[in-house]
Amino acid sequence: xxxxxxxxxxxxxxxxxxxxxxxxxxxxxxxxxxxxxxxxxxxxxxxxxxxxxxxxxxxxxxxxxxxxxxxxxxxxxxxxxxxxxxxxxxxxxxxxxxxxxxxxxxxxxxxxxxxxxxxxxxxxxxxxxxxxxxxxxxxxxxxxxxxxxxxxxxxxxxxxxxxxxxxxxxxxxxxxxxxxxxxxxxxxxxxxxxxxxxxxxxxxxxxxxxxxxxxxxxxxxxxxxxxxxxxxxxxxxxxxxxxxxxxxxxxxxxxxxxxxxxxxxxxxxxxxxxxxxxxxxxxxxxxxxxxxxxxxxxxxxxxxxxxxxxxxxxxxxxxxxxxxxxxxxxxxxxxxxxxxxxxxxxxxxxxxxxxxxxxxxxxxxxxxxxxxxxxxxxxxxxxxxxxxxxxxxxxxxxxxxxxxxxxxxxxxxxxxxxxxxxxxxxxxxxxxxxxxxxxxxxxxxxxxxxxxxxxxxxxxxxxxxxxxxxxxxxxxxxxxxxxxxxxxxxxxxxxxxxxxxxxxxxxxxxxxxxxxxxxxxxxxxxxxxxxxxxxxxxx
Amino acid sequence: xxxxxxxxxxxxxxxxxxxxxxxxxxxxxxxxxxxxxxxxxxxxxxxxxxxxxxxxxxxxxxxxxxxxxxxxxxxxxxxxxxxxxxxxxxxxxxxxxxxxxxxxxxxxxxxxxxxxxxxxxxxxxxxxxxxxxxxxxxxxxxxxxxxxxxxxxxxxxxxxxxxxxxxxxxxxxxxxxxxxxxxxxxxxxxxxxxxxxxxxxxxxxxxxxxxxxxxxxxxxxxxxxxxxxxxxxxxxxxxxxxxxxxxxxxxxxxxxxxxxxxxxxxxxxxxxxxxxxxxxxxxxxxxxxxxxxxxxxxxxxxxxxxxxxxxxxxxxxxxxxxxxxxxxxxxxxxxxxxxxxxxxxxxxxxxxxxxxxxxxxxxxxxxxxxxxxxxxxxxxxxxxxxxxxxxxxxxxxxx
Numbered sequence: 001x002x003x004x005x006x007x008x009x010x011x012x013x014x015x016x017x018x019x020x021x022x023x024x025x026x027x028x029x030x031x032x033x034x035x036x037x038x039x040x041x042x043x044x045x046x047x048x049x050x051x052x053x054x055x056x057x058x059x060x061x062x063x064x065x066x067x068x069x070x071x072x073x074x075x076x077x078x079x080x081x082x083x084x085x086x087x088x089x090x091x092x093x094x095x096x097x098x099x100x101x102x103x104x105x106x107x108x109x110x111x112x113x114x115x116x117x118x119x120x121x122x123x124x125x126x127x128x129x130x131x132x133x134x135x136x137x138x139x140x141x142x143x144x145x146x147x148x149x150x151x152x153x154x155x156x157x158x159x160x161x162x163x164x165x166x167x168x169x170x171x172x173x174x175x176x177x178x179x180x181x182x183x184x185x186x187x188x189x190x191x192x193x194x195x196x197x198x199x200x201x202x203x204x205x206x207x208x209x210x211x212x213x214x215x216x217x218x219x220x221x222x223x224x225x226x227x228x229x230x231x232x233x234x235x236x237x238x239x240x241x242x243x244x245x246x247x248x249x250x251x252x253x254x255x256x257x258x259x260x261x262x263x264x265x266x267x268x269x270x271x272x273x274x275x276x277x278x279x280x281x282x283x284x285x286x287x288x289x290x291x292x293x294x295x296x297x298x299x300x301x302x303x304x305x306x307x308x309x310x311x312x313x314x315x316x317x318x319x320x321x322x323x324x325x326x327x328x329x330x331x332x333x334x335x336x337x338x339x340x341x342x343x344x345x346x347x348x349x350x351x352x353x354x355x356x357x358x359x360x361x362x363x364x365x366x367x368x369x370x371x372x373x374x375x376x377x378x379x380x381x382x383x384x385x386x387x388x389x390x391x392x393x394x395x396x397x398x399x400x401x402x403x404x405x406x407x408x409x410x411x412x413x414x415x416x417x418x419x420x421x422x423x424x425x426x427x428x429x430x431x432x433x434x435x436x437x438x439x440x441x442x443x444x445x446x447x448x449x450x451x452x453x454x455x456x457x458x459x460x461x462x463x464x465x466x467x468x469x470x471x472x473x474x475x476x477x478x479x480x481x482x483x484x485x486x487x488x489x490x491x492x493x494x495x496x497x498x499x500x501x502x503x504x505x506x507x508x509x510x511x512x513x514x515x516x517x518x519x520x521x522x523x524x525x526x527x528x529x530x531x532x533x534x535x536x537x538x539x
Numbered sequence: 540x541x542x543x544x545x546x547x548x549x550x551x552x553x554x555x556x557x558x559x560x561x562x563x564x565x566x567x568x569x570x571x572x573x574x575x576x577x578x579x580x581x582x583x584x585x586x587x588x589x590x591x592x593x594x595x596x597x598x599x600x601x602x603x604x605x606x607x608x609x610x611x612x613x614x615x616x617x618x619x620x621x622x623x624x625x626x627x628x629x630x631x632x633x634x635x636x637x638x639x640x641x642x643x644x645x646x647x648x649x650x651x652x653x654x655x656x657x658x659x660x661x662x663x664x665x666x667x668x669x670x671x672x673x674x675x676x677x678x679x680x681x682x683x684x685x686x687x688x689x690x691x692x693x694x695x696x697x698x699x700x701x702x703x704x705x706x707x708x709x710x711x712x713x714x715x716x717x718x719x720x721x722x723x724x725x726x727x728x729x730x731x732x733x734x735x736x737x738x739x740x741x742x743x744x745x746x747x748x749x750x751x752x753x754x755x756x757x758x759x760x761x762x763x764x765x766x767x768x769x770x771x772x773x774x775x776x777x778x779x780x781x782x783x784x785x786x787x788x789x790x791x792x793x794x795x796x797x798x799x800x801x802x803x804x805x806x807x808x809x810x811x812x813x814x815x816x817x818x819x820x821x822x823x824x825x826x827x828x829x830x831x832x833x834x835x836x837x838x839x840x841x842x843x844x845x846x847x848x849x850x851x852x853x854x855x856x857x858x859x860x861x862x863x864x865x866x867x868x869x870x871x872x873x874x875x876x877x878x879x880x881x882x883x884x885x886x887x888x889x890x891x892x893x894x895x896x897x898x899x900x901x902x903x904x905x906x907x908x909x910x911x912x913x914x915x916x917x918x919x920x921x922x923x924x925x926x927x928x929x930x931x932x933x934x935x936x937x938x
Contacts, residue, residue, distance in 0.1 A: 065850070065881055068881045069880075069881045069882055073881070074879060074880050074881060079593065079594065079879055080878075081590050081593075081594050082586065082587075082590065082878075084584065084587060100583075100584045100587070101567070101584075228878075229586070229876060229878045229881075230850060230876065239594060348770070349583060390594070390595075390768070391594065392594070392595050392699070392700050392767055392768055392938050393937075393938060397703070397707075397766040397767060398766040535848075535849055535850045536850060538849070538851065538904075538906075538911065538913060539906075
């Protein structure tokens with residue numbers, strides 16, 4: 001029976017990245033994927049003729065430029081296009097546009113509050129400083145703070161040096177920042193509620209926290225620390241949809257001789273004498289390998305595809321209690337034309353970026369209240385993007401598709417399980433809200449794909465449909481991710497590793513988790529490292 | 540109202556035939572100049588415009604480019620004597636890229652020759668070439684040339700969706716137009732000439748029409764392009780796209796020979812990697828003897844494509860053969876971070892004898908006003924940084 005060097009479970013972008021780097025190092029690797037298509041949550045799917053949805057993740061800023069460059073992903077078809085001109089909508093229909101020039105942004109903020117227009121400069125500087133620091137940890141393995149191995153000490157010193165370079169005052173601020181709520185953090189800068197609500201909204205995306213929940217300030221940072229071509233905070237679209245990212249990485253993997261097998265769901269990771277030696281597929285096949293890498297989330301890995309008895313004491317419980325709460329839904333809509341929004345000038349720049357329906361801090365908090373009580377928000381926060389306004393390849397000319405990310409939507413409803421009827425009601429709630437800001441919107445709808453946490457878990461395999469493979473709170477970040485003591489991609493079973501977003505640096509289409517895991521695996525196998533460093537250390 | 544005289548009229552730049560439409564879209568009032576014309580540096584955002592060229596489509600105003608109509612029984616012979624490439628036997632409705640040199644083999648300019656009839660050509664180039672043309676026709680009897688620069692409105696239309704837009708505009712069979720070929724269409728009562736040419740390395744066309752039809756063409760093109768991401772782009776985006784394609788730019792990669800002050804601070808085609816444009820098999824042409832010598836001796840500097848580590852553009856960087864920067868071997872002519880390739884790219888002139896060894900760039904960059912220096916390793920790249928298949932395919936595949 002053939003024995004691979006490595007089997008990677010799950011052909012999401014991190015699994016593919018991990019496999020590509022192992023293959024590049026000369027290993028014989030196989031990626032197994034339960035679906036008939038690859039990509040996991042970075043996927044493009046044509047569900048309505050002529051329209052290519054990015055079914056799950058829809059924009060990109062975390063993708064490691066160094067990996068894009070190193071794996072030659074452009075050659076494999078990946079082009080990332082930045083998009084501009086998002087508009088935030090307040091409850092009363094007021095709008096806040098994010099213009100690409102400082103001057104225009106300043107003039108607009110002054111209409112709301114001269115104080116806030118001024119304060120924005122300080123806010124951007126502070127956020128950039130935090131971002132630059134945390135960015136430096138992304139393509140590095142977190143050190144184990146309890147270890148005295150030279151490598152851990154070296155990495156701890158690296159981190160300490162970075163923090164120390166902030167200066168004493170900022171160091172205090174940084175520590176506060178990790179535990180604050182987004183709303184409280186913004187109080188220090190802004191007075192206008194729409195400005196605050198707009199700035200706070202990235203703090204709740206993908207997380208089961210509200211704008212007033214401690215920890216949401218870090219989520220805010222997680223969403224703005226990315227960049228497109230060095231422009232921190234900018235977001236990009238993958239030409240051809242997010243699947244173009246996964247497909248390009250798969251192309252690099254195959255170029256280096258790696259294999260991908262689809263329709264190959266894993267039933268169990270095979271373990272003998274405390275060592276992983278392969279996987280058993282759902283169809284009964286067994287595949288053997290020197291090492292097994294799981295790209296599934298920590299909860300799914302340890303509670304679904306491993307035998308409890310194979311695990312050391314405590315791990316099963318840790319995995320069971322791993323915080324991975326579903327909080328968001330996604331509605332993909334094919335439209336017969338470009339929607340127009342009340343109060344937004346109909347010009348080629350502003351009307352074509354994204355829309356965030358933030359309402360106000362209170363509206364967002366009330367939306368969270370619904371989630372706490374096991375209901376989807378009746379007045380949800382929605383972040384929309386119309387990729388087809390930028391990418392000519394994803395919809396027929398003149399027609400569009402709109403990605404709507406919705407907070408909040410629980411994975412379990414108080415009134416019993418999700419049903420197709422409830423799913424459609426959830427969708428109705430969302431399009432009703434959009435219609436309020438865009439009269440006539442509903443008449444444009446040609447097709448809708450409504451995804452609650454239930455669908456996301458069923459299709460992609462993310463537990464509870466949590467987009468980050470686990471909450472990004474301080475207890476589950478850096479050397480605590482997924483569990484304290486297991487943050488270096490090696491799992492409690494020998495020859496077994498994790499490479500998904502449940503590991504450092506967490507959620508987002510970054511390829512960093514997969515690449516970091518590959519670096520550790522190659523170290524264990526005494527192979528030369530093939531994983532590049534990030535390229536912005538002199539920023 | 541009393542008409543006041545514009546006291547600065549003499550200093551104001553001329554406006555191109557498309558100016559009224561472009562001015563409305565130039566939200567940043569970012570103008571520079573080209574050959575006396577007011578000319579957009581960018582309209583909205585350089586990177587946005589650059590991505591229109593790579594992702595959808597954009598128009599670039601080439602009215603200020605110099606255009607000369609050259610006619611007569613000796614037109615071909617005269618041009619063939621002037622440029623280094625052999626243009627005899629060129630088919631009608633074809634375009635070819637050429638350069639021309641001084642007697643010393645130093646490059647005066649590069650440009651394109653359009654063969655529009657058996658005895659009718661159009662020469663285009665970046666800088667005025669009138670005086671040189673007048674010299675070049677000396678001794679040729681049946682040749683006439685007219686400066687058409689102001690009499691032709693021209694728009695470069697570049698990007699993956701251009702073919703689809705032109706089809707929507709009603710240009711039948713445009714998808715069958717091959718690179719460097721020309722096709723003529725009737726348009727709103729006038730004649731529209733379309734060549735599949737451009738300066739971006741991507742799929743693209745250039746549209747040529749009489750000035751009175753210019754705004755009509757613009758409006759029709761923008762109406763057709765509305766759903767295909769059409770956007771005007773300026774000099775800044777052009778410069779990004781052409782660098783990725785590996786194309787040279789006057790005042791960046793080469794000094795025009797007739798404007799060069801210092802001895803041999805101008806270039807030969809061989810030094811600019813344009814040896815393929817020089818045809819020694821054809822009859823005598825300007826600079827032939829000097830170029831023969833240059834070929835056998837090899838150029839002192841050779842234009843080289845570099846992939847540079849890190850992400851700091853090596854603008855105006857000096858190149859060395861060692862990391863300690865003790866021996867200077869060349870200089871960077873153009874550099875940028877390539878958003879589409881995700882690489883730190885540059886064109887550089889490097890002393891030919893050092894091309895095989897290590898190349899290091901000494902890069903200076905500002906970090907919140909403080910100048911910082913870094914030395915980065917360079918890798919020579921043979922092929923253009925960006926050369927998508929659609930740029931050559933006929934018909935170009937769906938964007």
